[in-house]
Amino acid sequence: MTETRILVLIPARMAASRLPGKPLLDIAGLPMIVHVLRRAEAAKIGRVAVATDTPEIAAAVTSHGGEAVMTRADHPSGSDRIYEALGTLDPRGEAEIVVNLQGDFPTISPDNIRDVLAPLTDPAVDIATLAAEIHTEEDSTNPNVVKMVGSPLGAGRMRALYFTRATAPWGDGPRYHHIGLYAYRRAALERFVALPPSPLERQEKLEQLRAIEAGMRIDASIVATVPRGVDTPADLETTRQILAKT
Secondary structure, three states, X not given: OOHHHEEEEEEEOOOOOOOOOHHHOEEOOEXXXXXXXXXXXXXXXXXXXXXXXXXXXXXXXXXXXXXXXXXXXXXXXXXXXXXXXXXXXXXXXXXXXXXXXXXXXXXXXXXXXXXXXXXXXXXXXXXXXXXXXXXXXXXXXXXXXXEEEEEEEEOOEEEEEEEEOOOOOOOOOOOEEEEEEEEEEHHHHHHHHHOOOOHHHHHXXXXXXXXXXXXXOEEEEEEOOOOXXXXXXXXXXXXXXXXXXX
C-alpha cells in the first residue's frame, strides 16, 4: 500500500467524563494529543490529521507542526467524527484506507500502527484491528478489558467472530485483549457510519459489534503488547512515568 492511499485520523474531544480535557493534559512536556500525533507520524504510513471539535486542541496540534481539521460537536462516536474529517480532507476520494487511531494512546508504538494494515491485504476483509493475548486472570475477568473472540487464520492473525466485556471464550486456551485501533476500507467506513446502532452494540456498549451484526468482516493482527490508554488520573500518572524515561 502506498502512503497516498492511507489517511490516519485521530479523533479528539475535551468532554471525557473520567478525565476532562485529557487531549491537552501535559505528559513529559507535550499535550497528550501531540504524543499520539508523533507516534502516527513516525509510523510513516500516510497523511496524519487530528479531527476535533475543539479550537484549543486544533491549536495545540498546529502549533506543534501537525494538521488538524475541525468537525461538528454532535458526533456520537469517533467513527462519525473521522468520517466527517475524511470528507473535508479528501473530497475527491483518493484515500482508500482510513485508520482510526484513538487520541488517548500516547504510548502506542509506530510498529503497531503499521501492524493494523496487514489484514487488508486480503480483499475479503472490510475492517482491520489489533489484539494481544491476555496473560493475567485479572484482565480475563475485567469488564473494562474488551475481549475479541476469533478464529485463527495463521501466525499472527485472527478473524473476529465477537467482541465482549465478558470472560470469553470459556474453557482452557488463550483469550485476546482487543485494542481499539481500526483500519477501514473507505467503503466499509461509509457503510458503517450509515448503519444504526445494533442490538448487541447497545447491550455490550461496543461499537464494533455493529459491523459484526451487519455481516462485515473484521480481522485482527496479533501483537505482543497492549498500548496504555489514558482514562483515569492513575493511567495519566503511569503514562507520565513511562514517557518521562523516553
